[in-house]
Amino acid sequence: MTTDSADSADGPDNEGLARLKRSLDLLWSGGERPRPARGPKPGLTLERIVVTAIDLANREGLGALSMRKVAGELGVGTMSLYRYVPGKGELIDLMVDHVNGPVEELEESRGLGWRATMEFIAESSWTLYTTNSWILQVNQARPILGPNSMAGFEYALEALEGLGLSGQEQVGLLVAIDNLVTGAARSHVLYQQAAQQSGVTDEEFWNTQGPYVERAMRDGAFPLMEALPEDSFAATGEQLMRFGLGALLDGFAALIASRAGRDGAAPATGPEPPRR
Incomplete structure (x- = not known):
């Protein structure tokens, strides 16, 4: 059984398409989102989140991957991750592109x-x-x-x-x-x-x-x-x-x-x- 990195059954509000756009925005935005004044602890970056998620998936498998576990690996609260990446689906999309590098x-x-x-x-x-x-x-x-x-x-x-x-x-x-x-x-x-x-x-x-x-x-x-x-x-x-x-x-x-x-x-x- 496989996990679709981009597609999901679109609900009435076309969530699948919205999630696809979120992933593309993250992939092509240069890798960083502006950090709120009262946000994640210093040193937390989108790349660090992605690399940590890859390490976790390599150790425990994709089925064990969750935003909570990634946050635990980073030593931050789960909500801190959501300021950088909206959810697990988008995170997997970023992971796939990351391992296809470096150019x-x-x-x-x-x-x-x-x-x-x-x-x-x-x-x-x-x-x-x-x-x-x-x-x-x-x-x-x-x-x-x-x-x-x-x-x-x-x-x-x-x-x-x-x-x-x-x-x-x-x-x-x-x-x-x-x-x-x-x-x-x-x-x-x-x-x-x-x-x-x-x-x-x-x-x-x-x-x-x-x-x-x-x-x-x-x-x-x-x-x-x-x-x-x-x-x-x-x-x-x-x-x-x-x-x-x-x-x-x-x-x-x-x-x-x-x-x-x-x-x-x-x-x-x-x-x-x-x-x-």
Whole structure:
């Protein structure tokens, strides 16, 4: 079940749309609201609130996030937060855009070829989703376009410029990469959580299934599975993501080459992307 970062069922007063506008105002206002004379304690800022909320979500999950808990982490009263951010929904929107930065990292990696840039984006997304797993619970089917997310999108489009792809194809390429990385990261995170949530270790889980699987194999019902090498399932989640990404980019490289009339020769990929 996911939490929608922008959308909610609009009531008679169209609260969902009003909340969306509040989030956008906060994202594009420069990050600070004027502090009332009799307001929050000195040192409290919108950025500090957002960073504290991210830390809390990383430790306890998005479901545990509340304005009260964030205030407790900051050592202030809950009402102090409301002078900076109207509610939890808007706070989550700010958190999502914050973890999509900083923009400086994109600037440092400019000049890569299109494929190396896509690999850098995929690696960055993997790191984002696996170190901030709460973001996988946020419904971003209709993403809120804040400054960091827009800067990242512009960076990606810059790498695809001049390759002969239509606008829909450029967006489709980026969506395909994000879908692959998001799915791989979600599986990786869920696998890590499985032992803790079930109380059954990985060793206990597979050892318990072993006799059943072996008996099924002896019956000859699954010959292809039986023929798999022992290391067939040894790849890590990150290795599986990279394998899928390579095949995906091979396909897009063929498409790009055909548009350029290169008879299947892929464009130069440029230098290796930096590892994060």
